[in-house]
Amino acid sequence: MGIEIRYEGNKLVLPELNCDCGLQHSYPDIDIYIGENLVERIPEYLAPRSLGTNVLVVTDNVVYDAAGQATVSALEEAGYQVNLCLLERKKPLIPNETALGEILLAFTDEIEFLLAVGSGVITDLTRYAAHLTGKPFAVVGTAPSMDGYTSVVAPLTLGNLKVNKPSGYPQVLICDLGVMSRSPYHMLLAGFGDVMGKYIAKADWLLGEIVNGEKVCPICIDIVTQAVERCLDNVGEIKKQSVAGVRALIEGLILSGLTILIIGHTRPVASNEHSMAHYWEMMKLLAGEEPPQHGLSVGVAAVYCLKFYERYFELNLDQFQLDKAKQAYLDEDAHAKLVLDKYGEKIGRAIVRDNEEIGISWEKTERRFRTLAAEHERIRAALAFLPTADEMLEVYRELGYPWPAAALDIDDKLLLNSLLYGKEYRSRYTVFKSAYEIGVLPELVDKIIKDLSN
Structure with missing residues (x-):
């Protein structure tokens, strides 16, 4: 099972998928190139796709010096008509309606395809702009900082609310390892943290x-497992920012991202650790503050989730009383009121509108409770792959990864609220939702905060 990575030159070649899990799958029809000195070969790699010669290059002022200018030069020398959309910011670029509007306003009728030159934010903005305009797009990835290069979902920000917009994936992805190895170290750490978050996504x-x-989908489960192992096996090289380390990291990220493309959603790669990260980002933006980098947030949140699982597994799940679960149960009105209180009116209303788990019936909650009690040993066995929080922190210390949440300027109140209410951001079933439904969420959150403060 899983996907075996092999290359033909610099082109990553994926085998056919054979899976009978019953879920709908899409085979990745994408050309992925990974290697050194690839920027100068961009026209060569674009040519087989016949995307056209009139291109809108989307980048920002930071990436322009690193790879944007060289990309434009390579395209113009090959005869492309280049239109440049340079998103200039003094602070980190936010993938919001303003940035998206700039891209759309730079669009002309003559443009045949879009080319993103950047990492997460640039790629997601370009992805959605391509979706809106009905044009194909390609990506020159400049940092191994996230798993979304091949995604079919664009996580954007609308009025400080994190929104996930269905989109398309690039026809061509070009990863120049030299450019990526020169990206700031915190970008590599962000990518590493994004991959480590897959432990929680897989478990949930x-x-x-x-x-x-x-x-x-067992293939998707196996793919994310391979991604995590590939990164953990190369921690030393990643720390050195060597070409070998960057290759291992971007391969792990691409493997993870391919599951989104294969299955059409982010369940294999994102769960409560991502919801916590989104909560931090949204609350920071609401307060007019700069949010931490997404991948760094995911990596930090993953450790809190690992510790939560440790405490969760200490419970005698088969001995819990139904009355305790019923005391914790909130009907639809009470649940919606809680979300509005903890997320704010504007963001909260959007969550209540979109989250089908808000105010689920007591009958469904009771069924989950009884299944949990009956299957607790099976759950422990299935999730035995999880490392401990201490084991993960040992790896983080080797890398110089930021820890704890305060290292990302997440204060105690914001951390507490994300642990208690981050689960509301998505409708997905998670260990935090399970603990809430059996009436022990506040108790376990209090314990893990104390555990990880020592």
Whole structure:
């Protein structure tokens, strides 16, 4: 099972997928190039796709010096008509309606395709602009900082609310390892943290399969497992920012991202650790403050989630009383009021509108409770792959990864609220949602905060 990575020259070649899990799959029809000195070969790699010769290059003022200018030069020398959309900011670029508007306003009728030169934010903005205009797009990735290069979802920001917009994936992805190895070290750490978050995504998905009857794709599970292992096996090289380390990291990120493309959603790669990160980002933006980098947030949140799982597994799940679960239960009105209170009116209303888990019936909650009690040993066995929080922190210390949440300027109140209410951001079943439904969420959150403060 899984996907074996092999190359033909610099082109990554993926085998056919053979899976009978019952979920709808899409085979990745994308050309991925990974190697050194690839920027000068961009026209060569674009040519087989026949995207056209009139291109809108989307980049920002930071990336322009690193790879944007060289990309434009390579395209113009090859005869392309280049239109440049340079998103200039004094602070980190936010993927919001303002940035998207700039790209759309730079668009002309003659443009045949878009080319993103950047990492997460630039790629997601270009992805959605291509979706809106009905044009194909390609990406020159400049940092191994996130798993979304091949995604079919664009996480954007609208009025400080994190929104996920269905979009398309690039026809061509070009990753120049030299450019990526020269990206700031915190970008590599962000990519590493994004991959480590897959531990939680995998665990919560398997938990959802057992307790909530979700369908799980074993190939996607195996792919994210490979991604995590590839990065952990190369920690030393990643720390050195060597070409070998960057290759391992970007391969891990691309593997993870391919699951989104294969299955059409982010369940294999994002769960409560991402919801916590989004909560931090949204609350920071609401306060007029700069949010931490997404991948760094995911990596930090993942450790809190690992510790939460440790405490969760200490529970005697088969001995819990239904009365305790019923005391914790909130009907639709009470649940919606809680979300509005903790997320704010504007963001909260959007969550209440979109989250089908807000105010689920007591009958469904009771069924989950009884399944959890009956299957607790099976759950422990299925999730035995999880490392401890201490084991993950040992790796983080080797890398110089920021820890704890305060290192990202996340104060105690924001951390507490994200642990208690981050689960509301998405409708996905998670260990935090499970703990809430059996009436022990505040108790476990209090314990892990104390555990990780020592």
